[in-house]
Amino acid sequence: xxxxxxxxxxxxxxxxxxxxxxxxxxxxxxxxxxxxxxxxxxxxxxxxxxxxxxxxxxxxxxxxxxxxxxxxxxxxxxxxxxxxxxxxxxxxxxxxxxxxxxxxxxxxxxxxxxxxxxxxxxxxxxxxxxxxxxxxxxxxxxxxxxxxxxxxxxxxxxxxxxxxxxxxxxxxxxxxxxxxxxxxxx
Numbered sequence: 001x002x003x004x005x006x007x008x009x010x011x012x013x014x015x016x017x018x019x020x021x022x023x024x025x026x027x028x029x030x031x032x033x034x035x036x037x038x039x040x041x042x043x044x045x046x047x048x049x050x051x052x053x054x055x056x057x058x059x060x061x062x063x064x065x066x067x068x069x070x071x072x073x074x075x076x077x078x079x080x081x082x083x084x085x086x087x088x089x090x091x092x093x094x095x096x097x098x099x100x101x102x103x104x105x106x107x108x109x110x111x112x113x114x115x116x117x118x119x120x121x122x123x124x125x126x127x128x129x130x131x132x133x134x135x136x137x138x139x140x141x142x143x144x145x146x147x148x149x150x151x152x153x154x155x156x157x158x159x160x161x162x163x164x165x166x167x168x169x170x171x172x173x174x175x176x177x178x179x180x181x182x183x184x185x186x
Contacts, residue, residue: 007113025102028054030112033097039118040086048082050097050112055080060100063115064089092119 032051048071052058055075061082062070067089073082089095094114098106 026054026057028052028057030058030097030109033112033115035115036113037116037118038084040089041118041121045083045085048084048115050080050082051078052080053078058099058109060098060106062088062098062106063095063117065096065098065106066090086119089117089119093117 030050030052032049034049035046038046038048050058050061055078058080060070061073061080063084069088071082071084071088073080094116096114097109097112099109101107
């Protein structure tokens with residue numbers, strides 16, 4: 001199934017599923033989510049907005065499934081606003097939106113995009129340093145390769161030049177041949 005989603009490449013595989021499940025109650029679908037990046041190095045809290053037809057049916061929202069607390073949310077007409085504090089997270093990363101299902105457990109809202117969380121600059125800088133180091137390694141490798149090719153070309157040039165000089169000297173020696181007979185005109 002190509003081009004079915006802008007964000008995800010969906011691949012369906014055949015398998016046998018004997019699991020029984022039950023569907024009850026009504027839910028809602030998230031149409032829009034903003035913002036998609038929360039930088040806690042700049043602010044300690046953000047308000048995120050879930051646009052949905054039935055905001056009252058989207059409950060128990062968490063971004064970090066390991067957090068002890070759900071987000072504090074308020075239902076508005078056609079959307080839900082939630083306050084996200086820095087204490088909800090412990091590290092940088094991309095986070096799904098989780099909500100409560102009818103059984104009381106949490107379910108991922110796959111229709112909502114991932115939210116990028118920048119918790120601390122240290123981890124973010126480490127990734128940038130890794131990218132810079134990778135670029136430096138590639139640059140040095142290319143420069144080293146060019147230097148090695150230059151050295152090889154220099155030695156090949158010297159070898160060929162020496163060979164040409166030796167051949168020219170051999171040719172000159174052949175031209176200065178001494179005649180077998182000498183003519184004396186005395």
